[in-house]
Amino acid sequence: MNHTFFATLIVATSLLAACSSNQKESTSEKNAAPNSDSIKKEIKLPEKIADAASVLAKKQVPVLCYHHIREIRPNESESMKSYSVTPAAFADQMKVLSDSGYKTILPDELYDYLAYGKSIPEKSVMITFDDTDLEQYTLGAAEMKKYGFKGVYFIMTISIGRPRYMSKEQIKELSDEGHQIACHTWDHHMVTKYTQPDWDKQLGETKVKLEAMTGKKIDYFAYPFGIWNPQSIPDIKSRGYKMAFILSSKRDSIDPLYTVRRMIVPGQWSTKGMMNAMRTTFSQR
Numbered sequence: 001m002n003h004t005f006f007a008t009l010i011v012a013t014s015l016l017a018a019c020s021s022n023q024k025e026s027t028s029e030k031n032a033a034p035n036s037d038s039i040k041k042e043i044k045l046p047e048k049i050a051d052a053a054s055v056l057a058k059k060q061v062p063v064l065c066y067h068h069i070r071e072i073r074p075n076e077s078e079s080m081k082s083y084s085v086t087p088a089a090f091a092d093q094m095k096v097l098s099d100s101g102y103k104t105i106l107p108d109e110l111y112d113y114l115a116y117g118k119s120i121p122e123k124s125v126m127i128t129f130d131d132t133d134l135e136q137y138t139l140g141a142a143e144m145k146k147y148g149f150k151g152v153y154f155i156m157t158i159s160i161g162r163p164r165y166m167s168k169e170q171i172k173e174l175s176d177e178g179h180q181i182a183c184h185t186w187d188h189h190m191v192t193k194y195t196q197p198d199w200d201k202q203l204g205e206t207k208v209k210l211e212a213m214t215g216k217k218i219d220y221f222a223y224p225f226g227i228w229n230p231q232s233i234p235d236i237k238s239r240g241y242k243m244a245f246i247l248s249s250k251r252d253s254i255d256p257l258y259t260v261r262r263m264i265v266p267g268q269w270s271t272k273g274m275m276n277a278m279r280t281t282f283s284q285r
Helices: 002-032 036-042 052-057 078-082 087-099 107-116 135-145 168-176 196-214 230-238 271-281
Strands: 063-066 124-130 151-155 180-183 220-222 243-245
Touching: 087 135, 087 271, 107 124, 107 180, 107 243, 124 135, 135 151, 135 168, 151 168, 151 220, 168 180, 168 196, 180 196, 196 230
Parallel strands: 063 124, 124 151, 151 180, 180 220, 220 243
Antiparallel strands: none
């Protein structure tokens, strides 16, 4: 009787061990070789960038372009007035934008909206500054801060640290505070006149310098004087820029992401005139 009991116990124990071993092997196989369905769920495929027609069909976002924020001298030429707004006018324009419900966006958000159809605030606006002027830091950033606005600073690197221009420390501070630093060439020569060495210096070396200064990628570019041609776009792309900005001229039908429109705000306009011009300019295609 005892012999039979122990024999039965040994057989049962052996069967239990074999079953446990099979379960471990089965679990190991599952962990080692997931099926194709689980792979598809785990790997996120890159999003497809919208084609040119889809980008052009999107509602345009107002992009304002400022240069000088300073008092206008009595005998100033009309040309200089066109590139300047007074501190009081700039302050009033920021207040009216805020009071009207506008929210600032940065190029990453604009790019995602145009290229991938991602959502942005209904009343979005982008505030941009060209040429590295010091008052864009001392007056522009301080005024925008009152409303939680962030701006885009297109930096001309030859002027960094010179009198009346921003220092590298001030540019880094703007970047650290959430403003976007972007490229506006080394010395403001128009891209339509570049030779190959010019491209390397004006966009390549400038990109490297600004990235070292800010610790962030420099993905965006503004054409000096807003002047561009289709032949320049491949060179801009090849240097790692995702999007480029012109002024209020016609966008390129093939590469609209490299001809995003901006509107210069001249000193001759009232705030009401600026708001009317903004709505008219960016309702056009």
